[in-house]
Amino acid sequence: MLSQIAIMIFGASAIWFVSRKEQWKRWGYILGMLGQPFWIWTTIQNEQWGILIMTMVYAYSWAQGIYYYWIKRG
16 A cells, blocks of 8 residues: 555656656656655565566666766756
8 A cells, every 4th residue: 555655656746747847857757766666566566577577667767867867967
């Protein structure tokens, strides 16, 4: 139950922030990455291996956003 709430909060807020034009956009990548442990935990617990692979791709994508918007700025 906790994982589902965290997935909902982090997932929905990440998408909302990423879709913004303002400087707030970069926070969406942080929020998206914060949701990944909950996705990973849920998929392992329920043995959903295909979704686990997809979650790893999502984590990589969120990490790219963090790199480009937080680390390699300018």
